[in-house]
Amino acid sequence: xxxxxxxxxxxxxxxxxxxxxxxxxxxxxxxxxxxxxxxxxxxxxxxxxxxxxxxxxxxxxxxxxxxxxxxxxxxxxxxxxxxxxxxxxxxxxxxxxxxxxxxxxxxxxxxxx
Amino acid sequence: xxxxxxxxxxxxxxxxxxxxxxxxxxxxxxxxxxxxxxxxxxxxxxxxxxxxxxxxxxxxxxxxxxxxxxxxxxxxxxxxxxxxxxxxxxxxxxxxxxxxxxxxxxxxxxxxx
Numbered sequence: 660x661x662x663x664x665x666x667x668x669x670x671x672x673x674x675x676x677x678x679x680x681x682x683x684x685x686x687x688x689x690x691x692x693x694x695x696x697x698x699x700x701x702x703x704x705x706x707x708x709x710x711x712x713x714x715x716x717x718x719x720x721x722x723x724x725x726x727x728x729x730x731x732x733x734x735x736x737x738x739x740x741x742x743x744x745x746x747x748x749x750x751x752x753x754x755x756x757x758x759x760x761x762x763x764x765x766x767x768x769x770x771x772x
Numbered sequence: 773x774x775x776x777x778x779x780x781x782x783x784x785x786x787x788x789x790x791x792x793x794x795x796x797x798x799x800x801x802x803x804x805x806x807x808x809x810x811x812x813x814x815x816x817x818x819x820x821x822x823x824x825x826x827x828x829x830x831x832x833x834x835x836x837x838x839x840x841x842x843x844x845x846x847x848x849x850x851x852x853x854x855x856x857x858x859x860x861x862x863x864x865x866x867x868x869x870x871x872x873x874x875x876x877x878x879x880x881x882x883x884x885x
Contacts, residue, residue: 661818661819692871692873694873701876701877701878702863702865702875702878703875704872704873704874707871714871715871717872717873747815749817757867757869758805758824758867758871760807760819760822761807761819762819763809763816763817763818764816765815765816766815766816766817
C-alpha cells in the first residue's frame with residue numbers, strides 16, 4: 660500500500676459528460692502528479708501540483724483540468740468526454756517539488772461509452 | 773527529444789532463471805532522474821528505484837540489481853533467480869526538468885513455474 664488513495668476505483672460514463680477524479684497524497688507529501696495510462700498512448704504525464712500551485716504540465720488536453728486544495732488532496736476534472744478518454748488514471752505523490760520518487764495510487768479506471 | 777525505449781515487449785522465463793530488462797534513454801539534459809516501476813496484474817504501479825544522472829553506481833537490492841551506464845544511455849534491470857511473483861509489466865522512466873516523467877512502453881515479464 661503506497662499510502663496514496665484514489666476514488667472512485669471505476670467510473671463508467673457517456674460521451675459528452677464530465678467527471679471528477681479524486682486523489683489524496685501520502686501524509687506529508689506536497690506534490691501530486693496525474694498520469695493517464697491507455698493501450699495506445701501508454702503512460703503519460705498530465706500535470707503536477709505542488710502545495711496548491713500548478714508546477715508542470717505534460718500532455719494534458721484543454722478539456723481536462725486539475726486543482727490541489729489546501730488539505731493537499733487533488734481533483735482531476737475531465738469534460739466533454741470522448742471514447743478515447745477511456746483509460747486508467749493514476750495519481751502519484753512525492754515529498755519534493757521535483758525529481759523525487761513518486762508513489763502511485765491504485766488508479767481510477769474510466770470507461771466512456 | 774526525451775525518449776525512453778524498452779525494446780523488449782515481452783519476456784518469458786522459467787522460475788530461477790536470471791533475466792535482464794533493457795532500458796535506453798535519450799536526453800540532452802545533464803541533470804535527470806531515472807526510475808523503474810513494477811505494474812503487477814492488480815494494476816498498481818510500484819516504485820522500485822530512482823537514480824540521478826550524477827550517480828552511476830550500480831545498485832543491488834535483494835534479487836534486484838540495476839546497471840546505469842551513461843556512456844550507452846542505458847539503465848538496465850536484472851532479476852536474479854526469478855520467481856512467479858515477479859511476473860508483471862516493468863516500466864523504465866526518465867524525469868527531466870524535475871517534473872516531466874517520460875515512461876517507456878513497458879516490458880511484460882512472465883515467470884513460469
